Structure formats: C-alpha cells, structure tokens
Amino acid sequence: MCCLYGRTLPVKLTFARLIAAGEDRFGPLRGAVACAGILYAERVLGRSGIASLEEFSPGDRYQLNGTFNMVRLAAEAIARSEPQEDGLRGVLVMTSSVSAFDGQIGQASYSASKGGVASLTLAVGPGVWSTRHSSCFGGPGHFETPMMQAAPEKCASPF
Numbered sequence: 001m002c003c004l005y006g007r008t009l010p011v012k013l014t015f016a017r018l019i020a021a022g023e024d025r026f027g028p029l030r031g032a033v034a035c036a037g038i039l040y041a042e043r044v045l046g047r048s049g050i051a052s053l054e055e056f057s058p059g060d061r062y063q064l065n066g067t068f069n070m071v072r073l074a075a076e077a078i079a080r081s082e083p084q085e086d087g088l089r090g091v092l093v094m095t096s097s098v099s100a101f102d103g104q105i106g107q108a109s110y111s112a113s114k115g116g117v118a119s120l121t122l123a124v125g126p127g128v129w130s131t132r133h134s135s136c137f138g139g140p141g142h143f144e145t146p147m148m149q150a151a152p153e154k155c156a157s158p159f
Helices: 011-026 053-082 108-129
Strands: 002-004 007-009 031-034 090-095 133-140
Touching: 011 053, 011 133, 031 053, 053 108, 090 108
Parallel strands: 031 090, 090 133
Antiparallel strands: 002 007
C-alpha cells in the first residue's frame, strides 16, 4: 500500500502512476525516498501463545516489498533522464530504522523488515551506480511520526 496525504492506495499501480504524473508535471524524476512503515507488535512467544505468521507477514509486504517496488520503478525513471551537470541522474533513499540493528521485544516483524531494507541498499547500490544514480539508507531512532502517535504508550515510548 502507498499512503499519500493520508490516503492508502494499492502500491503496484500507485508508484508507477505517481512517477508518470510527476514527470508530466515537473520533468524528469531526480530522486525518491521510501519511508514505509506499519505498526505491529507481538512477542514471538507471549503469555497467550506464539506469534501469528499472518500478522508478521505484512511487515515484509509493505515495508520491504513496498520499498523494493518504489526503488525499482524510480530507478527505471531516473535512468531515462539525462545526467545533470555533475554527471549524476538522481538519488534513491531507503529508510530503515535503528530497529534493524537493535530490535526490541515485540518488534520481530518491524526489525526484520527494516533489516531487509538496510540490506537491500547494499544490493541496490552497485546496480544503480552504473547508470549514475546514488543510493543510501538512513536508520533513524525513535521520533514522533503519525504512526508512533497512534501507537500504544508501551510501544511509543523510546525508553
């Protein structure tokens, strides 16, 4: 899914359409930032049993697969553009999380998918550098976002 100004839309159609609409209105795509995130917390082994595989899976589907989908479509659009004066065509930014490296109890799905985003950056980089793209990722710590504002207090607290 893709959230754009508070609306949730199907990713497969949305990214391609957003890129095309942006190019029509503003010219060549020069950069894309993936900031996918969904809130789900469950202990692998909790008081009431084991964690749900069905609840674990959306983390990969939205955060990891959504990031990959955005990166592949944006990379294609950026590769079509002419290099700028500095020789580069554009940049891809993938947002991971400190949870990729320092997950907390109940964050198996989030930590695993954000770890995947961090690893994805290592694999994507060499593939886009040949077409004069840059790629990078950030792994920010806890900060206030609409997702964290909706979190239960025990999840939203950084301590």
